[in-house]
Amino acid sequence: MESLFSARIKKVPRSFIREILKVSLDPEIISFAGGIPNPALFPLKELEAATAKVFAEKGAAALQYSNSEGVLALREQVAARYLHTHGFQIPVENILITCGSQQALDLLGKSLLDEGDRVLIEEPGYLGAIQSLSLFQPQFVPVPLAGDGVDTRAMAARLAEGAAKMFYCVPTFQNPSGLSYTESVVREVADLARKNNFLIVEDSPYGELRFRGERAPSFYQFLPEQTVLMGTFSKSVTPGFRIGWVVAPPVLQEKLLIAKQAADLHTSNFTQMILAQYLEDNDLDKHIEKIVKLYGKNCLMMEQVLAECFPAEVHFTKPDGGMFLWGELPEGMESMALFDYCLAEKVVFVPGEPFYTNNNPTRSFRLSFSCVNEASIREGIGRFVRGYNAYAASL
């Protein structure tokens, strides 16, 4: 059987996150590892009401095959939301509904990447993107992150070595670092894309979850003709519906549509119709306010407890939104080794390795603050520091 496997699938590692999630099932473990939204904030009653309406008003049409582009009413809601939040006029024809924004990566990989094509990616970068795109056997070209976004000087240097097809990035509340790009970095990257003819794939799963600071710039403002926008309702409404979207120029959209059709014909029109109904009947801004309030409180609390408990040589980012903090250990330490000490103390996080394309040991790690509270933060960070101290003492 193994002799029948493709070259591509042999190279894709099993996700470390999956392994951590299994460990996290132990109820005694406090987990800062997950990347999942807080289920207490799901609009359960509202979605139930929207579902009842869809059954009553759409009937069998909600259960039949549908088009590959997605349900029109939902695509119109996505367009209306871009206008509302960003002032972008996006034609509905440029919006394709996907099974979570994760699927947009798969469709983009299929439409754009041949083996060996160069893909610029943030370092550290979203591990789901690394996993998804790696199936198309590109050459990943990592570009380090600085405090104000991706390092544009490093990017220019990498481009001088060879052309790239695309740059995948999460410029607002980046996963895993929580950092956001400044406008000047966005402008510089857009300039590089214009001059070097590569696509910018701007993923924004957390962009609306801002608890401090000003609205971040988007590449779409500066280079719409070369920007692909990815979005999702997973963090703002529910991940269980598996609904995301991708905005692309028409000539690319046509290819994405072919890839979508080949992948799964279409995303569930049943869940699309429910979501469209929910968005029509409810104020998403108000719902997001609730999420932001809780995550902001948690983040602040975590920053405070980390500052109290950890020695100054362990550094943490201070995100303005999203779900993640990013930590860095002093030189000589490795986050994977720390993981084992912390697991012994019954607290887990995500070591930095899966966010890098080179699999080298790292000193960094990700902490999520979406599904915790004051008690679990205090207890969990307490355990974390005990694990850290035990690791430090072992060196």
Add this chain to the structure above:
Amino acid sequence: MESLFSARIKKVPRSFIREILKVSLDPEIISFAGGIPNPALFPLKELEAATAKVFAEKGAAALQYSNSEGVLALREQVAARYLHTHGFQIPVENILITCGSQQALDLLGKSLLDEGDRVLIEEPGYLGAIQSLSLFQPQFVPVPLAGDGVDTRAMAARLAEGAAKMFYCVPTFQNPSGLSYTESVVREVADLARKNNFLIVEDSPYGELRFRGERAPSFYQFLPEQTVLMGTFSKSVTPGFRIGWVVAPPVLQEKLLIAKQAADLHTSNFTQMILAQYLEDNDLDKHIEKIVKLYGKNCLMMEQVLAECFPAEVHFTKPDGGMFLWGELPEGMESMALFDYCLAEKVVFVPGEPFYTNNNPTRSFRLSFSCVNEASIREGIGRFVRGYNAYAASL
């Protein structure tokens, strides 16, 4: 932008079926083209009841991220159904839930196919499989269908020319032909697979929709260790939920799971939970009986009207189940040319071309009998014959 496209996506044709579906939106057109189930038979009330239960009993868990394998209760239902319908003991671990069975093709392509790998496929064969697998740039090796299944002598000859990685087939009520494999053909193909070490991918979207004859054999009976089973609830319950599955040996299942995770993390647990609840609370056999009764009646009626109206030199298959009839025109005619004459008479069908991998003109065409009734059959076939006569007169 075009310079950035991958080689694979440039080669995948836009689906002709999509174009036909657009034409079919004209309410004056009678369509025998669709491959969709009859929406009048969707268990709307029962699914509504199951949905209410899921909201009440699962709550936020139905809306949260879930595992990539699929919801356990649903996988258990799939396993129980194989035991009930086929007597197969299939471990739940070997079952992966997919977004329609279409997605299983994508995951198999990713896990098995490198560029140039040989894929045996029925000729004519399921166009969605041709489209999906073509993204992985295999070399399709078409093997013609005979009345009793695939032509095993031709298959042996093609295997003598070079090894193949897999054989994709729909052995029961095949799409597009409506034909079914006999047990001796299944045994012979299984022998060829054993000797030549290729996987048999047995897709069975219509297998349960039998209105005459005996239960068909499955490759799983004769060569389980090299057989992959694909299934779907799209034809038996609802396509709008986008739920299918793939059964594979553990070593392959592990790869499919990685591909699934990279593709979209997981299939909607919300729709999976509703479907599992529906299956727990209802008798699927009884529901399928209703579908079979209607499709059987329609098929018989269509056969009768075709026999009455068409000259004997136009041949039609006589399927024992499923949703399709397959016709063949006399030599010297082409179904694509016939299509235009029929469109002028406001009746459409699917010409044979998209079911072949070589894009040559064909004499064959597919008629669907799932969404018609006595009136539309009589009127539609009447128009069809007028189109046929006009075309014949033009030659």
